[in-house]
Amino acid sequence: MIDNKPRIAIVATGGTIASTAADKTQLADYKVSAGVSDLVAAVPALESLADFEFEQICNIESHGIDDAVLMRIAQAVQRFCDRSDIDGVVITHGTDTLEETAFFLHLTVDTTKPIVLVGAMRPGSAVSADGPLNLFHAVAVAGNPTSHGRGVLVVMNDRIASARHVTKGHANGVDAFVPTEFGYLGLVFGRWVQYHSRVELPHTANSDFKRAFEQGNLPPVDVIYDHQGADTHHYRASIGCAKGIVLAATGQGSLSPQAKQGAEMARDAGVVIVRSTRVWQGVVRSSEKDDRFGTVAGYTLNPAKARILLRLALRSTDDLSQIRAWFTRY
Numbered sequence: 001m002i003d004n005k006p007r008i009a010i011v012a013t014g015g016t017i018a019s020t021a022a023d024k025t026q027l028a029d030y031k032v033s034a035g036v037s038d039l040v041a042a043v044p045a046l047e048s049l050a051d052f053e054f055e056q057i058c059n060i061e062s063h064g065i066d067d068a069v070l071m072r073i074a075q076a077v078q079r080f081c082d083r084s085d086i087d088g089v090v091i092t093h094g095t096d097t098l099e100e101t102a103f104f105l106h107l108t109v110d111t112t113k114p115i116v117l118v119g120a121m122r123p124g125s126a127v128s129a130d131g132p133l134n135l136f137h138a139v140a141v142a143g144n145p146t147s148h149g150r151g152v153l154v155v156m157n158d159r160i161a162s163a164r165h166v167t168k169g170h171a172n173g174v175d176a177f178v179p180t181e182f183g184y185l186g187l188v189f190g191r192w193v194q195y196h197s198r199v200e201l202p203h204t205a206n207s208d209f210k211r212a213f214e215q216g217n218l219p220p221v222d223v224i225y226d227h228q229g230a231d232t233h234h235y236r237a238s239i240g241c242a243k244g245i246v247l248a249a250t251g252q253g254s255l256s257p258q259a260k261q262g263a264e265m266a267r268d269a270g271v272v273i274v275r276s277t278r279v280w281q282g283v284v285r286s287s288e289k290d291d292r293f294g295t296v297a298g299y300t301l302n303p304a305k306a307r308i309l310l311r312l313a314l315r316s317t318d319d320l321s322q323i324r325a326w327f328t329r330y
Contacts, residue, residue: 005049005050005051005143006049006050006051006087006088006142006143007050007051007052007053007085007086007087008049008050008051008052008053008086008087008088008089008090008139008142008143009052009053009054009055009077009080009086009088009089009090010036010039010040010052010053010054010055010089010090010091010092010139011054011055011057011073011076011077011080011089011090011091011092012035012036012039012054012055012056012057012059012091012092013057013058013059013060013062013065013069013073013091013092013093013094013101014032014058014059014060014061014062014092014093014094015032015060015061015062015092015093015094015095015096015098015119015120016030016061016094016095016119016120016121016122016123016131017039017092017093017094017118017119017120017124017131017134017135018032018033018034018035018036018038018039018059018092018124019031019032019033019034019123019124019125020033020034020123020124020125021123021125021126022125023125024125024126024127025126025127026123026125026126027122027123027126027172030123030125032059032060032061034124035056035059036054036055036056036092037054039092039124039131039135040052040054040135042124042132043132043135043136045136046135046136046139049136049139049140049143049191050087050139050142050143053080053086055076055080057069057072057073057076058072060094061094061096062093062094062095062096062097062098062101062119063094063096063097065094065097065101067217067218070101070104070213071213073091073101073105074104074105074108074109074213075213075214077089077091077105077109077115078109078110078111078211078213081109081110081111081113081115082111086113087113087114087142087143088113088114088115088116088142088143088147089113089114089115089116089142090116090117090118090135090138090139090142091105091115091116091117091118092118092119092135093117093118093119094119095119095120095121095156095168095176095177096168097304098117098119098154098168098177099154099163099166099167099168099177099304099305100304100305100308101117102117102152102154102163102166103152103163103164103304103305103308103309104308105117105152105163106151106152106162106163106164106203106204106207107203107204107207107209107210107212107308107309107312107330108207108209108210108211108212108213108312109152109204109210109211110204110205110207110210110211111204111205112148112149112204112205113148114141114142114143114144114147114148114150114153115142115151115152115153115204116138116139116141116142116147116152116153116154116155117138117152117153117154117155117163118134118135118137118138118154118155118156119131119134119156120134121172121173121174121176122174130156130157130174134155134156134157136190137155137158137188137190138155140188140190140191140192140193141153141155141160141188141193144193146193146195147193147195149198150162150185150195150198150199151163151164151199151203151204152203152204153185154166154177155188156174156175156176156177157174157175157176157177158187158188158189159177159184159186159187159188160184160185160186160187160188160193160195161177161179161184161185162179162182162185162199163203164199164201164203164305165179165180165182165183165199165300166178166179166180167179167180167280167302169280180280180281180300181281181282182199182300183197184196184197185197185198185199201329201330202329202330208316208326209312209315209316212312212315215315218311218312218314218315219242219243219244219311219314219315220241220242220243220244220311221242221243221244221245221246221307221310221311221314222234222238222241222242222244222245222246223245223246223247223248223303223304223307224238224245224246224247224248224259224262225248225278225303226247226248226249226250226255226256226258226259226278227250227256228256230256230258230259231258232258232261232262232265234262235261235262235263235265235266236265238266238271239265239266239269239271242271243271243272243314244271244272244273244274244307244310244311244314245262245266245271245272245273245274246273246274246276246298246303246306246307246310247259247262247263247273247274247275247276247295247303248276248277248278248303249275249276249277249278249284250277250278250279251277251279252277252279252282252283252284252285253275253276253277253284253285253287253297253298255275255289255293255295260293263293263294263295264293264294266294267293267294267295270318272294272296272310272314272318272320272323273293273294273295273296274295274296274297274298274306274307274310274327275289275290275295275296275297275298276298276301276302276303276306277298277302277303278303280302282300283299283300284297284298284299284300285297285299286324286328290324294320296310296320296323296324296327297324297327297328298327299327299328301327301330306327309326309327309330310323313326313327
């Protein structure tokens, strides 16, 4: 038992961690069924870690999260962080788009308090369900004083990662969430929390985009996947409705002949294209092609995260030099 326990807000959104199936060995086709009170009740040891408040934003699979839900999550997290009696926030979330929500919060929530996203790869009804221990660890991390000032964190499978660098790297395994080459921030084992590094790039209270969720809708940005034999019809469709495009390009952001045509079309229409890569590690550096085609280098952001940053950037400006500067900075 911990004296003077921290007070942690749990913001629930659904996902596998809140799901059950008819059979204990069923690891697919399960349904979101458990509310936040059910999740906490399934882990009685949580009471030894913290006192709690709950808010159920939604109860859906994370690939169903849209802008409206994302803004509600951010607003709820900010409200809790603004309260002096709340020490940290844990968000239960589906794993399919967890990294996107985490990075959005990493750039927009104005706080130094710990914000931890957690999910599960197996439903709560499964043999060896991973959700209960993941949730216990997430609360342990959120309530630990050493977690302050580290931005938004993702806690899964005994490891602590930064929202800036973590990605879902496996479709099924409990070790699905992996960092890029920049590594994990630390480890959690029961109540024991230890950090080994921190993210030096701007985030949360130091972000240029803090509280951006208070400003209404974000501009639409599409993601286009480049490949052999690609065509330009995707670009024509996006130019008709999007303000920006993120290209999941080959290699270190190379443009196929069709992507070059698409980039020129976008440039002439005033649509910003960011060159990311479909390769999950490495850096897309600025190059002469950016001046030629009016594109923006995505550096170490994967396409999903590059889309988030581009949407936030386009909310503020159409100035290409400023957008390029933000991609260099974040």
